[in-house]
Amino acid sequence: MRRDVIDTLLVANRGEIACRIFRTCREVGIATVAVYSDADADALHVREADLAVRLPGSAPADTYLRGDLVVAAALAAGADAVHPGYGFLSENAAFAAAVQDAGLAWVGPPVKAIELMASKTRAKELMAGAGVPLLAPVDPAAAGEGDLPLLLKAASGGGGRGMRIVRELQALPHELREAAAEAASAFGDGEVFAEPYVERGRHVEVQVMADRYGTVWALGTRDCSLQRRHQKVIEEAPAPGLDAALRTRLHEAAVAAARAVGYRGAGTVEFLVSAEGRPYFLEMNTRLQVEHPVTEAVFGVDLVALQLRVAEGEPLPAPGPPQAVGHAVEARLYAEDPARDWQPQTGALLALEVPEAPGLRLDTGYVGGDTIGVHYDPMLAKVIAHAPTRPEAVRLLARALERARIHGPVTNRELLVRSLRHPDFAAGRLDTGFYDRHLADLTAPGAGDPGVAALAAALAEAARATRSPGPAPARFGAWRNVPSQPQVKRYRSEPAGVEYEIAYRTPRTGTPEPHEAPGVRVLAATPDRVTLELDGVTRHFSITTDRDRDRRRLHVDTAHASYTFTALPRFTDPATHADPGSLLAPMPGTVVRLAEGLAAGAAVAAGQPLIWLEAMKMEHRILAPASGTLTALHAAPGHQVEVGALLAVVQEDLGPAPATEENA
CATH class of the missing domain: 3.30.1490.20 (ATP-grasp fold, A domain)
Structure with missing residues (x-):
């Protein structure tokens, strides 16, 4: 038996998956090498690696997608193996070949297997020959x-x-x-x-693991049906509601697919399961999947450790996989706004803290203090819960997300909590159209009380003001035998945009109290914590303040909800409003294309896509706000734009003026 011992591993990736692979390497005694772009110079995966090599530039095409630079980095750092992670070059057969041609071990499947599965059309032809069910x-x-x-x-x-x-x-x-x-x-x-297109189909996949000696494991099923824009959001193992015959058929088809291409290492065979329970092969991912932790939790294995074992030439430790135990659910935490067409968000991540508890796991490439940039996927973390039953795992995950402290850009955290608690999800009524049907309800204003949270924010700021050193009070002439006028603070909730005006007083006790708020009693107020009694129930509010450029934001965390407010000046500035018809970039990104024939003077229709903007691995359409004439165009393919940049101006066609006595 030939064994290629791995001493130093380069991970040809970034963020969460690089950190996750490094964790296993530390546990098994393998030294680690990171690669990083200029945008990732201070990223967590760089800080966690033993060595790091710079890839000049920031765009993926100049850095993480440059296989020649990655191979050169591995040789320069003295690595003897490369793990591709997922995404980027993970399913690039030419890169896998280049790694091995350089004398490095490849922690992945054979080049031939990658080539055969790289094209979905060719893969389906091959699977038909292996007897795998197809559309x-x-x-x-x-x-x-x-x-x-x-x-x-x-x-x-x-x-x-x-x-x-x-x-x-x-x-x-x-x-x-x-x-x-x-x-x-x-x-x-x-x-x-x-x-x-299969209406109400379920996305069900099977994890496979194979060694070079003919052993192929099918490690159960995963359901990944909850997706936005065909990208997964919540995954679980095992897939609920499948009968024994269907599970067996999926396992056998996955093993047949792996054997058909001489597979080795970790891979995933994806299926579409119709509402009638008929499975159809979609594709085979020749790499580790983002959602692999739910399989690890249920089977009690480390898939990365098994990948390394197979790459070193060792057989899998048993003829078949371990026995599955319990249920696991994973939620992908994204920096995005689901209520605004899933727009990715950028900026400083001030806090990312998920409660620790038995059965909970956090995989992330960020910590508080990091910055979320524009060049890469907006996923911040994966939160995984494992418990004896599905309801217990779902409850544990929803509560962990609800109690997490996440300060900075808008995230999909509330959507995740509501999804996990939705009756259809609880009942296992899953399909890929879940968000198409329920998004409006899942992103509607919550059942919490942001007004009370805004009050807590105002009281915390008032408490800070009373503790701040200032000029000594006047000794004469400042005393009045009448109540002072209440102080007022104004806030705007994020991302909903609702404004709150809070009136309060600070009596001689020094503890601020609300002005005319029946049923509310202040028990304690400090700059970072406020305790209120609301109709006889004591509630605690944790307050964190930060400054983002020229604005002050306050983050209020409670036992069941979190809120973010922007402090507003007493009087608004009318100069902050854009001219009517202005199309502004909703995020930093790159203009990738324009509507055919688009130019100044063109007639456009309301809702017509005019400009396509690419940001954080997703394309976003900029639509005409009204029917009219394009009077200005400031965007062109290849242009890099910042958030708020003016892309175009549409002058609305108001039609003929209504007849009046004056203009008749």
Whole structure:
């Protein structure tokens, strides 16, 4: 038995997955090497590695996607193996070959297996030969009404890029062009194929692990149906509600797929399961999946450790996997605003603290004090809960997220908590259209009381003011035998934008109290903690203040909710409002394309996509706010823009003025 001992491992990745792989390396005694772009110079994965090598530049195409630079970094640092993580070069056969050609061990599947599964069209042909159930492809040129709805997919790559649902035949040519353009931009390959779209289908996958001696494990199922923009949000293992026959069929199909390509290492075979319980092969991911921790929790294994073991030439420790125990659920915490078309958010992350408890796990590439930039995926962390039963795991995860302290950019934390507590999720009624149906309800104003949180913020600021040193009080002439006028503070909640005006007084006791707030009694007030009695119930509020450029923000954490407020001046500045019809960049990013024929003077329709902006691995459409004329265009493909940058101006067509006695 040949064994290639790994002493030093370079992880060709960044963020959360690099930190997660480093954790296993520390446990098994392997030295670690990080690579980093200029934007990641002070990132957590760089700080946690034993050695780090700079990749000049910030854009992925100049850094983490440059296989030649990564291989050179491994050789320069004295590494003897490379782990690709997920994303970037993890499923790039040429990179895997280059690593091995340089004399380094590759912690991944054989190059041939990557090549065979790299194209979804070729992979489906191969799986058909192996007897794996498939959706029959549809020729877009010959598609008819009976073939609708159709799903267009990029032949290379994933993550929802280049994917479109077509429900009307006349829209097919346009959607084909759009899908091909996005696929070419994201993967350098504009090939797109079509297949039937399965309504209310479930995304179910099987984790496989194989060694070079013919042993292939099927480590249960995972359900990843809760997705936004075809990207996963909540995953769990095992997939709930599958009968024994279907689970067996999925396991056997996954093992057959792995054997068909001579697979080795960790991989995932993904299926679409129809509402009637029929499974169809989607693709095989020849890498570690983001959601692998739920499988680790249920089976009590370390998949990265097994990857390293297989890469060193050792067999899997048993002919079959361990026995599964309990249930695990994972939530992806993103810096994004679900209520505003999932817009990614950037800025300083002031706090990221998840409660510690048995059964909870946090995988992250960030800590408080880090900055969330514009170049990479907006995922902050994965929070995983494992318990004996599904209801217990779901409850544990929802409560952990609810109690977490997350200060900084807007996140999807509240959406995650509400999703986990939604009746359909609790009952296991899962499918990929979950957010299409429920997003409005899941992002509606919460049941908490932001007004009381704003009051706590005002009292904390008042307590800080009373403790701050200031000029000595006047000795004569300052005493009045009348009550003083209440002080007023104004706040705007984020991201809802609701404004609150809080009136309070500070009596001789020094403890501020609300002005005319029946049922509220202040028990204690300090700059960072306020305790109120509300209708006989004692509640605690933790307050953290920070300054972001020229604004002051206050973060209020309670036992059941968290709130962020921006302190407002007493009087608003009318100069802060943009001119009507101005299209501003909602986030920093790169203009990737414009609507066909778009130029100053063009007529546009309300809701028409005009500009496509790419930020943090997602494309965002800038729509015409009204029907009218494009009077100015300041965007062009390739332009880097900052948040708030003026992209274009649309002058609304108001139509003829209504007839009056004066203009008749």
